Amino acid sequence: MKILVSWLREYVEVPVGTDQLASDLMMRGFEVASIEPVPGRPDDAVIDFEITANRPDCLSVFGMAREVSVAYGTPLRMPDSAAPQDVAVGRVRPSPAPVLRVTVERADLCPVYCAAVMDVSIGPSPAWLAERLVLSGVRPINLIVDVTNYVLLELNQPLHAFDHATVGGAHLMVRTARDGEPLTTLDGQERTLSDDMLVIADQHRAQAVAGVMGGAETGITPTTSTIVIESACFEPAQVRRTRRRLGLSTEASYRFERGTDPSMPAVALRRAVALIADLGAGTARPGVIVVGDAARSARRVSLRWARIGRVLGMQVPADEVERILTALGFVLDGAESRHATSPVWEVTVPGWRGDVTREEDLIEEVARCAGYDRLPVTYPSMLAPPARVAPRLVRDARIRDLLVGAGFAECVTFTFIEQRAAAPFDPAPIAIANPLSELFAVLRPSVLPGLIDALSHNRRREQRDLRLFELGTRFTSAEGETRSLAVGWTGAAAAEHWSGSGRAVDVYDVIGLVQRVAAALHVRLDVEPTEHPALVSGRAGRVVRVDADGRRVPVGLVGDLAPTVAEARGLPTSDPIIVAEVDLDLAAPDYDPDRTVISQPLPRHPSVIRDLSIVVPADLPAARVRGTIHAAAPPTLVGVREFDRYQGTALPAGSVSLSLRLTFRATERTLTDGEVHAATDAIVAALVAEHGAALR
Amino acid sequence: MLDIDALTRLRDDFADSLGKVSTAADLQLLRDTVLGRKAGAITALYGTLGGLSTDRKREVGRALNELKAFVEAGLDARKTQLEAASAPMPSADLTLAPRPLPVGSRHPLNAMRERIERIFARMGYEILDGPETEDDWHNFEALNMPADHPARDTQDTLYLQQPFAQGTRATGDARSGVSLRPATLLRTHTSAMQIRYMERGAPPVRIIAPGRVYRRDNLDLTHTPMFQQVEALVVGEDVTMADLKGTLLGFAREFFDQRTPIMFKPSFFPYTEPSAEVFVGCQSCFGSGCSMCKRTGWIEIGGSGMVHPSVFEAVGIDPERYTGFAFGMGIERLALLAHRVDDIRAFYENDLRLLEQFAS
Structure with a gap:
């Protein structure tokens, strides 16, 4: 709200300069967006205040003047309206037919409707009026329209002027629109109305959207000779719904949807009529129409002095409370109890303060005007149980630290992504109804798409060695919201070095990382071959959680990123890109951050190691070889691990030499040579039988 | 008195002692104890061969030779080991680029x-x-x-x-x-x-x-x-x-x-x-x-x-x-x-x- 300081001074004495005024009002809750000088008037300025949604009364010069009067204790002067004698507020006084008839069909949506008819000549506004509008950010049009805007800015009461000649049947009706009813609004747009919108109609059709915008047909033109000025109060939620449906926000709708003072339409109408007459632009027809109860019963709210202290933690003297609220326009009863130890007031709320509905609202007025700087500094004293941290947050923090320790940089990417980035992970992701753009159209079903974009961003900026991760929420119809870890690794696994020990990353590095995460989560994760649209065929793994009962639950994926997916995101595919995702909620549903470890006794007897080299078909998964070995071995076999894999001309085509290291140990005794021998023989026999393995 | 079991015991004792030797002086002491010209255990056993029958002499003599060869090989190997351990390591240029650990970061x-x-x-x-x-x-x-x-x-x-x-x-x-x-x-x-x-x-x-x-x-x-x-x-x-x-x-x-x-x-x-x-x-x-x-x-x-x-x-x-x-x-x-x-x-x-x- 742009406030011209010289205009403001018409209603209240301002004992300070512009900067001080701006600062003082800021400390009373009116944020200052800017202060602009007025050319040629060094003492004047335009202060642009940001008015919060609860204070529509301050969307006006007079409303701000009231705050100034409270701030400095200076008197507030009402604008001089020179009211015609026959305007009576609060009574219906029909004007003599056939000048104008007004019917309000929906008094619930339009509690007050006032109208006056004037014979006018259309011309420009005087310079002072036009200048005030321009400095307040409103474009002057002609005197009639300008006066309606002037009174809007002055009193926060939107007015609208119709060309009387165009009002069919000289009859205005406040009614709901017919479904599909057309209306061309003042901005020239053809609009289709619906039956939940309120309109001002003449005998034939809708001529204005109530509280939002007038119609083109009944607008003021240079040839208009008689006008109808409308000054009304419309129900806020109704205006807001209509404004949203039409996508049409105006100075009027902005004010109506925040709530206007029902006693103001008559006052503002009187003011507008007087201004037009005083400026020599018209004369009013006798009889002003007032439909509705302008002086409807005011709200009353109790205020307990003791409660003020209890909420604020500071005592505001009772007479100061009374002074503040009275200056703001509240009427206080119960003054006789002022000298009681704890007064209680019955407070009548003025019509322009629709935001004040209960005691706390009054307490805020007291606190705001007494000054927040007077609040003492204390600390809450309270017996609360020991504070805990949500277990998932502890888990996430530990996993993040683990990844950072492994040399990964943490990323934060947007939760909503492009549909086609989501597609390889979920063909039917959760869609946003009103996305900002196609780039943010769906909730991510996986954290990987964002990470792939982060890889792409860096890879295109001369960064070849990338280890990135993000831990965040993903959204799927099947699992709801779950938190997931995504990693992307490309370039070196071991950096280039003069000793020649550099090495590029491959999928086994990332599977190792997944296993490390499993260890931190205290679960067993396995990788099984799969096919996935985002991963290279034949190099795609499904991460499964293996429960104690052998159940295998899919919790993620790991593998080489498919070049089609990488290229679609501008990610160069010259180096392998390994990605993995592990849904932490699925992988560790029972994660307990405070898990107590029950220790196992250390082995007291030496282990025996036997190495075994076998030739098996190349497409036989190592996991199956290990499975066969475990099935054939006694419980003393405690470890099996591949330590060499060789494929070459010395072997039959399609076969591979696999070297395995077997570790045997018994808990209660030293194993004998014979036992280990027997076990190894059984294992070899099983490998031969199951897989046609040949011993090398 | 002189039999194969005694030789086996001597062999085990020697192997045990050899494992515990950590200096050149201790190694020399062990050599003297077993092979010394005057008081060496094996030297002494050679001296008792004369009192045996021809067959026994051949059998025990061969075992004794094997034991002596085992002991000498063990002593020599241990000597080489000890010498290698005390030899200086080649110097390293510590100002060369290290193998960096990757640096992780929190967002x-x-x-x-x-x-x-x-x-x-x-x-x-x-x-x-x-x-x-x-x-x-x-x-x-x-x-x-x-x-x-x-x-x-x-x-x-x-x-x-x-x-x-x-x-x-x-x-x-x-x-x-x-x-x-x-x-x-x-x-x-x-x-x-x-x-x-x-x-x-x-x-x-x-x-x-x-x-x-x-x-x-x-x-x-x-x-x-x-x-x-x-x-x-x-x-x-x-x-x-x-x-x-x-x-x-x-x-x-x-x-x-x-x-x-x-x-x-x-x-x-x-x-x-x-x-x-x-x-x-x-x-x-x-x-x-x-x-x-x-x-x-x-x-x-x-x-x-x-x-x-x-x-x-x-x-x-x-x-x-x-x-x-x-x-x-x-x-x-x-x-x-x-x-x-x-x-x-x-x-x-x-x-x-x-x-x-x-x-x-």
């Missing part, structure tokens, strides 16, 4: 959020977790923002096309019935978590609710459609606005500097009454005015206020008996200020050259 936004969490955890606050998709009740209605409330405009909301079941992992306790409403929107503030918490139990309450929130804002220097918040809520029988001021002053001094001043400015939030915007003394100019604080000497860090009685009523807490305060801060804003980053979008590019500066 500045998450690191900032966790720093704030730690400060409040030390003050005894419980740290909450909650869903990022929400229903209208938890995000708006219960927070005194009924449908058609104009304040909803300032938090322009992203809605979901279809109702979405977040699942109890995200919403917490399934038995409370709290999670039965499917989500219809992306939460515009983490206050929704506070409602869920208060629905689950009675005061006292002392919690913080961190997490991602969403508004339909276009990307620019200072706005992103997604950002992170930390909100706090304290409810008890005697919680006052002065307590709010003390708590925020305590936080500001812990987070910024022990001399940092704070200032409350009246404001409006539907869920608090009275409401205040929170400012801290500018960390760049310390109050004298600079471009960072737009020459005001103060920097806004968040919003706060006393919990609106309608919010208490919505979650079944008696507003006559209990009072409470709440405040919220935007992580991005604090991170921009702290790290002197001038474009919020830089935090979401994940450029390694920026991230690496936050190595941890």
